[in-house]
Amino acid sequence: MRRSTQAIDASLASLFVALVLLIAAAWSPVLAQEPLPSWKDTPAKTRIMSFVKATITEGGEGYVAPANRIAVFDNDGTLWSEQPYYVQLGFVLDRVKALAPQHPEWKTRDPFNSILGGDLKSIAKGGEKGMVDIVMATHADMTTDEFNRLVTGWFAASTHPKTGKLYTDMTYLPMRELLDYLRANDFRTYIVSGGGVEFMRPVTEQLYGIPPEQVVGSTIATQFDLVGDVPVLKRLPKIDFIDDGPGKPVGINKFIGQRPIFVAGNSDGDYEMMRWTTSGKGPGFAMLVHHTDADREYAYDRESAFGKLDKALEEAERRNWLVVDMKNDWRKIFTFEQ
Amino acid sequence: MRRSTQAIDASLASLFVALVLLIAAAWSPVLAQEPLPSWKDTPAKTRIMSFVKATITEGGEGYVAPANRIAVFDNDGTLWSEQPYYVQLGFVLDRVKALAPQHPEWKTRDPFNSILGGDLKSIAKGGEKGMVDIVMATHADMTTDEFNRLVTGWFAASTHPKTGKLYTDMTYLPMRELLDYLRANDFRTYIVSGGGVEFMRPVTEQLYGIPPEQVVGSTIATQFDLVGDVPVLKRLPKIDFIDDGPGKPVGINKFIGQRPIFVAGNSDGDYEMMRWTTSGKGPGFAMLVHHTDADREYAYDRESAFGKLDKALEEAERRNWLVVDMKNDWRKIFTFEQ
Numbered sequence: 001m002r003r004s005t006q007a008i009d010a011s012l013a014s015l016f017v018a019l020v021l022l023i024a025a026a027w028s029p030v031l032a033q034e035p036l037p038s039w040k041d042t043p044a045k046t047r048i049m050s051f052v053k054a055t056i057t058e059g060g061e062g063y064v065a066p067a068n069r070i071a072v073f074d075n076d077g078t079l080w081s082e083q084p085y086y087v088q089l090g091f092v093l094d095r096v097k098a099l100a101p102q103h104p105e106w107k108t109r110d111p112f113n114s115i116l117g118g119d120l121k122s123i124a125k126g127g128e129k130g131m132v133d134i135v136m137a138t139h140a141d142m143t144t145d146e147f148n149r150l151v152t153g154w155f156a157a158s159t160h161p162k163t164g165k166l167y168t169d170m171t172y173l174p175m176r177e178l179l180d181y182l183r184a185n186d187f188r189t190y191i192v193s194g195g196g197v198e199f200m201r202p203v204t205e206q207l208y209g210i211p212p213e214q215v216v217g218s219t220i221a222t223q224f225d226l227v228g229d230v231p232v233l234k235r236l237p238k239i240d241f242i243d244d245g246p247g248k249p250v251g252i253n254k255f256i257g258q259r260p261i262f263v264a265g266n267s268d269g270d271y272e273m274m275r276w277t278t279s280g281k282g283p284g285f286a287m288l289v290h291h292t293d294a295d296r297e298y299a300y301d302r303e304s305a306f307g308k309l310d311k312a313l314e315e316a317e318r319r320n321w322l323v324v325d326m327k328n329d330w331r332k333i334f335t336f337e338q
Numbered sequence: 339m340r341r342s343t344q345a346i347d348a349s350l351a352s353l354f355v356a357l358v359l360l361i362a363a364a365w366s367p368v369l370a371q372e373p374l375p376s377w378k379d380t381p382a383k384t385r386i387m388s389f390v391k392a393t394i395t396e397g398g399e400g401y402v403a404p405a406n407r408i409a410v411f412d413n414d415g416t417l418w419s420e421q422p423y424y425v426q427l428g429f430v431l432d433r434v435k436a437l438a439p440q441h442p443e444w445k446t447r448d449p450f451n452s453i454l455g456g457d458l459k460s461i462a463k464g465g466e467k468g469m470v471d472i473v474m475a476t477h478a479d480m481t482t483d484e485f486n487r488l489v490t491g492w493f494a495a496s497t498h499p500k501t502g503k504l505y506t507d508m509t510y511l512p513m514r515e516l517l518d519y520l521r522a523n524d525f526r527t528y529i530v531s532g533g534g535v536e537f538m539r540p541v542t543e544q545l546y547g548i549p550p551e552q553v554v555g556s557t558i559a560t561q562f563d564l565v566g567d568v569p570v571l572k573r574l575p576k577i578d579f580i581d582d583g584p585g586k587p588v589g590i591n592k593f594i595g596q597r598p599i600f601v602a603g604n605s606d607g608d609y610e611m612m613r614w615t616t617s618g619k620g621p622g623f624a625m626l627v628h629h630t631d632a633d634r635e636y637a638y639d640r641e642s643a644f645g646k647l648d649k650a651l652e653e654a655e656r657r658n659w660l661v662v663d664m665k666n667d668w669r670k671i672f673t674f675e676q
Contacts (some may be wrong), residue, residue, distance in 0.1 A: 067549060144591055188551070201595045211405060212595030213526070219592055224584035224610050231613045233591050240592075246562035253482055253571050254557055254578075255593055257539045257550030272562050275569045 016234070035181040037140050037331075038174040044329040047322050048178070051285045051338055056185050056259065062283045065259055066186040071262035072216075072252060072273065073179070075193035077201060078266045079208060081170040083298040084161060085120055088135060088195050091154055091308055095138050121305065135196055140220060140237035144198065145237055150193075152202045165336055171207050171288040174330045175264070187262065192216045192252055194244035194269055216255040218243045222256075248273035261285065267307040274312060274321060286321040288312060293327035296337065373519040375669075376512040382625075382667040385660050386516070389623045393599065394523050396652055400621045402599055404524040409600035410554075410611065413531035413538060415645040416604045416627050417546060419508040422499060422635040423458055424644055426473060426533050429492055433476050458629070459643065475535055478558060478575035480574060482536065485573055490540045503674055509545050511666045513602070513627070517546055525600065530554045532582035532607055536573075554593040556581045586611035599623065605645040612650060612659060624659040626650060631665035634675065 038047040054062025055069060076082035077186070096106070096115045106112035111134055114122040123134070139147060160170050179189050191200060191210055199215030204210040219240040222233045243251040249272050252260065263277040266289040278284035288309065291300050301309040316323050325334065377383040393407060414420035432446070434453045444450035449472055452460040461472070477485060498508050511574025517527050529538060529548055535555030542548040557578040560571045581589040587610050590598065601608070601615035604627040616622040626647065629638050639647040654661050664671065 045575065067543070070551075197592070197595065205405070213408075213593070215595060222588050222591060224587045226616070231587065231610070231617050233587060233614075249562045249569065249571060250560050253560060254535070255551070257553060272569070276562070276571075279569050 006153050036174065036177050038177055038333075040329055040331050042329050044324050046321060048285075048287070051180065051262075051283070052185050052187075055283060064282055065197050068258065068261065068282070069182075069185070069187040070190065070258060070260040071179075071187045072190045072192040072256075072260045072264075072277070073175070074265040074267070074273075075191050075195055075217075077291065078264050078270075079171055079175050079191070080167075081160070081172075081297060082307045083291075083300065083304075084306075085123075086195070087167050087170070089120075089123070090158060090161070090167065091151070091199065092134055092138055094154065095150075099138070109224070120253060134219075135199070137237060139196070140235045142235055144222060145233060147198055148202055151199055155203050160300045161203040163334075163336075165334075168203060168207060169334065169336055171334075172289075172330075173332055173335050176208060178264070179210070182262065183209070188214065190214045190216060190252075190256060190260070192243065192248050192273060194218055194242070194247075196220070197243075199330065216243060216251045218247075244269045246272045249276035252276065259284075263287070264289065265312070266291065267309045269307075270310050271312045271315075274319075278319065278321070286319070288316060288321060288323050290323050290325055292325050293330075293333065296333045297326060299327075341501060347506075357427075372566070373510065373522070374515050376515055376671075378667055378669050382660060386623075386625070389600075389621070390520065390523050390525075393621060399583055402620060405621070406596065406599065407520075407523070407525040408528065408594060408596060408598040409517075409520045409525045410528045410530040410594075410598045410602075410615070412603040412605070412608045412611075413529050413533055413555075415629065416602050416608075417513050417529070418505075419498070419510075419635060421629075421638065421647045422644075423461075424533070425505050425508070426537050427458075428496060428499070428505065429537065430472055430476060431487070432496065432655075433488075434491065437476070454472070455546060472595050473537070473556075475575060477534070478525050478573045480573055482560060482571040485536055486540055489537055493541050501672075501674075503672075506541060506545060507672065507674055510627075510668075511670055511673050514546060516602070517548070520600065521547070528552045528554060528590075528594060529600070530581065530586050530611060531627065532556055532580070532585075534558070535581075554581060554589045582607045584610045587614035590614065597622075601625070601651070602627065604629065605647045606649050607645075609619070609650045609653075612657075616657065616659070624657070626659060626661050628661050628663050629672065630663050631668075634671045635664060637665075 012268065035049070036045055051062070054060055055064040057063055073079055076086050080087065093115055096112055100106055100116060105240060111123050155168055158167055159165060160167055163170070182189055189210055191204060191208070191214065193200060193216070195217050197215055197219050198216055201212040201215050204212070204215050221236040221238040221240045225232055225234050225238055241247065241251065248270065252273060259280045260277045261280065261283055262285045263274050264287045265274055274286040278286045290309070290313070291298050293299060300307065301313060355377065374383055375385070389400070392398055393402040395401055411417055415422050418425065426551055431453055434450055438444055438454060444454060449461050493506055496505055497503060501508070509556050520527055527548055529542060529546070529552065531538060531554070533555050535553055535557050538555055539550040539553050542550070543555050559574040559576040559578040561574055563570055563572050578588065579585065586608065590611060597618045598615045599618070599620065601612050601624045603612055614625040616624045627635050628647070629653070631637060637646065639651060
C-alpha cells in the first residue's frame with residue numbers, strides 16, 4: 001500500500017508536534033495540571049500566580065533569571081501548625097519527661113519545673129528565643145548522629161495533642177502545593193526558621209521536598225572530635241546562632257548568599273526577612289499566612305503566645321504584602337480533612 | 339513528486355532516532371565527550387572514575403542515591419592557585435594600600451606595617467587563621483552590598499603577581515573538569531574553604547559553575563539594620579566562624595547538613611573534613627592535590643607557608659586517600675597554557 005506524500009508529510013508533522021509537546025511537558029511539569037488546587041479562586045491565588053508568571057516571562061519587566069529565583073519559607077505556622085505549641089516544644093516536653101528521673105534537680109529549676117508541671121504559658125512567655133534556649137539546654141552533649149536518630153524516632157511516633165494525627169501530618173496542603181508550584185517554575189525553595197536546623201532536617205525532604213542543605217535555622221555549636229579513631233561532631237550546650245527576627249536576613253545571607261525574591265511567613269519573627277526580600281533591586285514578593293480558621297485549624301494573631309502577628313500585619317497593606325486568609329483563601333488545609 | 343513509503347518510513351525512523359539522541363544528549367551531557375580530558379590516563383583518573391561509576395550503578399555495592407551525592411572542594415590550592423600567597427591576601431594587600439592614607443597609625447601597627455612593607459613572611463606565619471583575622475579587620479564597617487561591589491570590581495582588574503594573568507584565570511582546568519564530571523553524574527558540588535564566604539561568592543558561579551548557596555567559608559558577623567527605611571546588612575568587625583581545619587566538618591554540618599561522599603583538598607587544613615567524609619556508613623572518596631610542578635605551577639608541601647601539607651600526606655596511603663600528582667597526572671593545568 002502506498003500513502004500520498006501529503007498524508008505522510010502530515011504524519012511527520014504531527015509526530016514532530018507530539019514530540020515537542022512531550023519534551024515541553026517533561027520540562028514544565030506545571031503544565032500537566034492546574035497549580036494550587038487547594039487554593040480557592042480568590043485574589044490571593046491570582047496575585048501569587050501573576051508574580052510567578054512574571055518572573056518566568058523572558059523579556060518582561062518582572063523577569064528573574066533562574067539562578068536568582070530563591071524562595072524562603074518560615075516553618076512554624078507557615079508550613080505546619082504551631083498551635084497549641086511549636087512542634088519542637090512537643091519534642092522538648094517529651095525529652096524532659098523522659099530524662100527527668102535522672103535529673104531530680106529539675107523539679108525546682110526553671111524552665112524544667114514548668115515543663116514537668118505542664119505550665120506551657122510560662123514557657124511561652126520566653127517566645128521563640130526562650131524556646132531555643134530550652135532546646136539547647138536539653139539537646140546537647142551527644143553527637144550529631146545520635147541527635148538525628150533521636151529526632152527521627154520521635155517524629156515516627158509522636159502525635160499532635162489536639163488532632164491526634166502524627167506531627168508530620170500537620171503540614172498545610174496549600175503551602176506544599178505552593179512549594180511544588182515554585183519549584184516547577186525553577187525556584188529553589190528554602191526553609192528559614194527559628195527552629196533548630198538539626199531538628200528539621202531529618203524530615204523536611206519527606207514533608208516538603210526540601211533537602212537538608214536548603215534548611216536554614218537556629219544552630220548550636222558543634223565540635224569535631226575523635227572517639228578512638230572515629231571522627232564525630234559533638235553538640236555543645238552553647239547557642240551558635242538564633243535564626244529569628246533580625247537573625248533571619250542574617251541567616252539568609254550567611255547560608256544562601258543572595259537575596260530571595262519570594263518570602264512566606266506568618267508572624268512578626270518574619271518581619272525583617274520580609275523587609276529584606278522586598279527591598280532588592282528587582283521584583284520581590286512577600287506573603288503572610290493569617291490564621292483565621294478556628295474550625296479547621298486555629299484563629300490567632302496579635303495576642304498569641306506562639307506566632308504573634310502584629311507589626312507585620314499592621315504594615316502589610318502599605319508594603320504591598322499579600323495577607324492570605326486561611327479560612328477564605330484555602331479550600332483544604334490538611335490532607336486528612338474530609 | 340512522489341516518494342516511496344519505504345523511503346518515508348526510513349526518514350520517519352531517522353527523525354525519531356535523531357530526536358531520541360537529542361533528548362539523551364540534553365539529559366546526559368557526560369555522554370557527549372570523554373570526561374576529564376586534561377587528566378592523563380594514569381591510575382588517579384581511573385580511581386576517580388571508578389568511584390563515580392560505582393556511585394551511579396544502581397544495585398551495586400557502591401551505589402549512592404542522588405540526594406546523597408554531595409561533593410566538597412577546598413578552594414585555595416585545590417581549585418585555584420594559592421601561591422605566592424592566597425588570592426584573598428592579594429585583595430587584602432590592595433585594600434590596605436588603598437586605605438593607608440586615611441590610617442597613618444597603620445605604619446606602626448602589626449600586621450598592617452608588615453603588609454605596607456611587603457613583608458609577606460610575617461603575615462604568612464599566622465597561617466590561614468591569621469589571614470582571616472586581617473581580612474576581618476579590614477573588610478568590616480560596610481554593608482554586604484558594598485562589600486560585594488568592592489570584591490567584584492577587584493576581581494575584574496587584578497592580576498596574579500607571577501603570571502600576570504587575572505586571578506580568575508588561575509583556576510585549575512582539570513579540577514573544573516572534575517566538577518563538571520561530578521555534576522553530570524548528579525553530584526551537588528560545594529566549596530568548603532577557609533576563605534571568606536563573601537569574598538568567594540561573587541565569582542564562584544563564573545569560575546566553577548558553583549552558585550553562592552553552595553559556598554561554605556569563613557564568615558564575619560553581620561547585623562540587620564535600617565538606613566532610613568531601607569534594610570541593610572552591616573558587616574561587623576567580628577569573626578563569626580572560621581571554616582578551617584576542624585572547623586570544616588563543623589561548617590559542612592551547619593551549612594549542608596549531611597556528610598559528603600567526595601572530598602578534594604590539598605593541605606592539612608583539609609585533614610578533618612577528609613576524615614569526616616571517609617568515615618560515613620557508605621562509600622567515601624578523598625583526594626589530595628599534591629603541588630609537584632614547579633615549572634607549570636609551584637612545587638611545595640611540608641614547608642610551605644601557605645597550604646602546608648604534612649599530616650594529611652603522611653596518612654594518605656593508609657587511609658586510602660588518592661594523592662594526585664599535578665606534574666604527572668595533569669596534562670594541562672591552566673587554560674592559558676600553550
